[in-house]
Amino acid sequence: MKTLFYILIGFLFVASGDGREANKAYNEGNYVLADSLFRLALEEDPENSKLYFNLGNALAKQGKVEDAIEAYLNSQEYAESAEDKALAQYNIGTILAKNEDWKPAAHHFRNSLKLNPGDHEAKHNYELAAIKASEEENEQNQDQQNQDQEKEPPTEYAKAMKKRAEQLVAEQRYQEAFNLMESAAANDKTVQPNYNDFMERIKTVSTIDN
Incomplete structure (x- = not known):
């Protein structure tokens, strides 16, 4: 192989x-x-x-x-x-x-x-x-x-994506931040359980902005 x-x-x-x-x-x-x-x-x-x-x-x-x-x-x-x-x-x-x-x-x-x-x-x-x-x-x-019920800690990748999204939020780029987190959640199962509140918050703000 x-x-x-x-x-x-x-x-x-x-x-x-x-x-x-x-x-x-x-x-x-x-x-x-x-x-x-x-x-x-x-x-x-x-x-x-x-x-x-x-x-x-x-x-x-x-x-x-x-x-x-x-x-x-x-x-x-x-x-x-x-x-x-x-x-x-x-x-x-x-x-x-x-x-x-x-x-x-x-x-x-x-x-x-x-x-x-x-x-x-x-x-x-x-x-x-x-x-x-x-x-x-x-x-x-x-x-x-x-299995499951127990929440896995975020991976290095999940933490990096969250950190990047926080930078975008600081620049008031809420839609980009939400898109980044949504994409990360689709590729890493630890993103949504650990950062769901953060994602919901920026989603709400981006919706208001739009």
Whole structure:
């Protein structure tokens, strides 16, 4: 059976001094230093999608999944090209697949493909993550008859989506926040039970706004 590509898309070139130093630290495997330097560079250039993307890689290498997802989402928001937006979605899929969070991983690989349909690695990973997600769902369905009642804690993915939605709410982008949480709930079963009140609240506000 084919296997997934678990390699993160490498860092993107940045011209600024701190950015170059951060790239150097990343190449040398000093991810903690790279993390700090990317953040310093972002203080001077807070809408630089490449810096956010590279920060996401440094965080992912440290195992900081929630923070890495947040950085990639920021990278996508500020990216100008569909290809760069696709890279952010691809790397989110990759770190989720590494954690065996198959359904959200498949979702983000699919998002990457929508933005860059010619990416064969994204297609390969999407197909395999979707198979794994389907197998996992079948197992869960079999086990679920004498189970549940107990609420599972939110996954790293669920927490990252909530954090991102809170940022959108702070910017009064309620409809976007609700859409994000609704999409996350469709891909991660811990979202709705843990954040239902939050979702209902922003849904109400977005309805009023509209």
